[in-house]
Amino acid sequence: MESQAEAPDQQSSAGQVYDLIVIGGGAVGENAADRAVQGGLSVVIVEAELVGGECSYWACMPSKALLRSAQALRAAHGVSGAAQAVTGELDVDAVLSRRDSFTSGWKDEGQVSWLEGAGIELLRGHARITGPRQVSVTSADGGVQTLTARHAVAIASGSAAAIPPVTGLHESHPWTSREATSAQQVPGRLAIIGGGVVAVEMATAYASLGSEVTLLARSGLLGGMEPFAGELVGESLQAQGVSLRLNTSPVSVARTREGVRLETSAGDALHVDEALAATGRTPRTGDLGLESIGLESGSWIPTDDTMRVPGFDWLYALGDVTHRALLTHQGKYQARAAGDVIVARARGAQIDDAPWGAHVATADHAAVPQVTFTDPEVATVGLTAAEAREAGYEIRVVDRELGDVAGAALYADGYSGRARMIVDEQRRVILGMTFLGPDVAELLHAATIAVSAEVPLDRLWHAVPAYPTISEVWLRLLEAYGRPARTGT
Known part of the structure; x- marks a missing residue:
């Protein structure tokens, strides 16, 4: 496919010119930039800290690395035979060292190398929007560069921890x-x-x-x-x-x-x-120059389902700053949709922003998967019973004990857990699922498919779970709900 984008202008009265400027080089910004480059656009990412962002250095990866070693030790203690073999204590120094390896010692050379290989330019510094399609970048030494976007600016600056207003905190x-x-x-x-x-x-x-x-x-x-x-x-x-x-x-x-x-x-x-x-979290939008274009500084940024900010034909917001779903995987999903949209609009295409359109992000409305990596784990997707009732659905709640499933009993001695299925009684589709128990994270994607694709329960009877696995809980949930209606004579 022949590219229809121009290379960035190295010298211009408006400074350097790119098709797309991405503010924020975390996982979300990287994904949007990558999709746009694959579509033939010229892209620059502006990042003030480490390329790779919060998830790589201070959230998803290091937090799960801190949790995993103890989780593995407890799992071994939960299976007779293995429990007798594991007699030592957790090595704290080794846990911290393993955690450090996942953050590359808080250095981003590997991430920068990936950007270079993907054809994405990187400019280090603090970005501020100064007008339509205009971004100024202040480097650590105080130098200022001006960038201009031919087609779009995407804000993917993320969020920061909120400090509650407690005296002295x-x-x-x-x-x-x-x-x-x-x-x-x-x-x-x-x-x-x-x-x-x-x-x-x-x-x-x-x-x-x-x-x-x-x-x-x-x-x-x-x-x-x-x-x-x-x-x-x-x-x-x-x-x-x-x-x-x-x-x-x-x-x-x-x-x-x-x-x-x-x-x-x-x-x-x-x-x-x-x-x-x-x-909780607060948006990192307090010093981005939003006020220069009529938006509120320090606020969350609303978007439509193409991730474009209402009232602007050139401004997009992705990930945490939108407050749609503050999860890395959802931000990356939004970024992929937005990258495709920006490419399509740059070529003059009309984008269908109706649900299930090819270039929209709709899954973060009612089909968001999330895992809480405690012991036991909690894996959720879609609506809770309370949310479904509040939304006006006629629902049925189906609960099953995970420990009653043969695969769970084999997985760990005394396995204990729970599964809950929220069913829309009118359409006989699943609105939400919650699993709680050891390693239930691996059950979640099947539930996410069922919720997001609105698979009828009658069809799910034909999705046969392998025996003996914990996934057999799907059969037990369907049995508890009731057999599909018979047709014919």
Whole structure:
């Protein structure tokens, strides 16, 4: 296919000119740039930190590396024969070293090399939008370059940890997810503020690494998921030695010579070595020049399903900054759609933004998969029962115990877990699935296909699960729901 894009202009009254300028060189920005380059466009990524972004260095990869070693050890202890053979303790230094290997020691040479091989230019510095299709880039030495986009600017700057407005918390320099995933030493005592995914994953990780962990949650755990998920994860955390304080919040925090002191809403004080704020995310849009084009600085950026910002024919937003689904895989999905859209529009094509169109991102409305890598794991996709009812669906909730499935009993002695299926009774399709148990993450993609493709239950009877595997729970769920209607005579 012959490219219809021009190479970037090296000298221009408007500075360097590219077909597409991507602000943010994380996984989302990389994917959008790659799709556009494959479509024949010239692309530059502007990145102020490490190419590869949050997921590569401070989120997905290092956090799961911290969790995996203890998970493997517990799995071995759960199978007789292996349990007798595994007599040592977790090697904390080896865990941290393995984690470091996944971040390449917080160096991005490998990621930069990938950009070069993909034909994507990189400009290091801080980007600010200064007008329609115009971006200024300030380098570390203070130099400023001006870039112009022929077709599009895509904002993929991500999000940062939000620090809640607790007296003294910001001044005490708490850990956020960045410090928790990159720490070179394990604190003896760690307080975690929050009850979401980051909070429970880091509680799991640091309890296994030897910290005395106290988790303070304003309400329950894993709000927004099925209630049993938070309840059972909480029981597991307590079994791992975590002090779980639900319905409790810090009211003031101070860093002292001895560590960190937290006054709580229960009227007592907690003394720890470090405090981790894990209470949500905030968009990294506060210094991007959004006000120069009439958008609110520091705000989330709304988009249509082609990821274009309403009111602009040249501006796109991808990933966390859209607040659609703050997950790396969903951001990459959005980026692939946007990259294709930008190429198509650059060639004058009319894009169908209706659901299921070829160039739209619709899966992040009601078919978002997510895994919480606690022990047990929680794997979810689609709507919860409460969300489905609120949306007006007539539903049926089907629950099964995973431990009753033959494959689960073989997988681990005393395997315990749960599966929940939310069925739209009018259409007899699955609206949501939740799995809880050891290694249920690997069950999730089948559920994601069923939800996103709206596969009728009558068809799912013909998707036969292999025996003896944990996937046999699909058969048990269908049996609990009821056999398909018979047709004919």
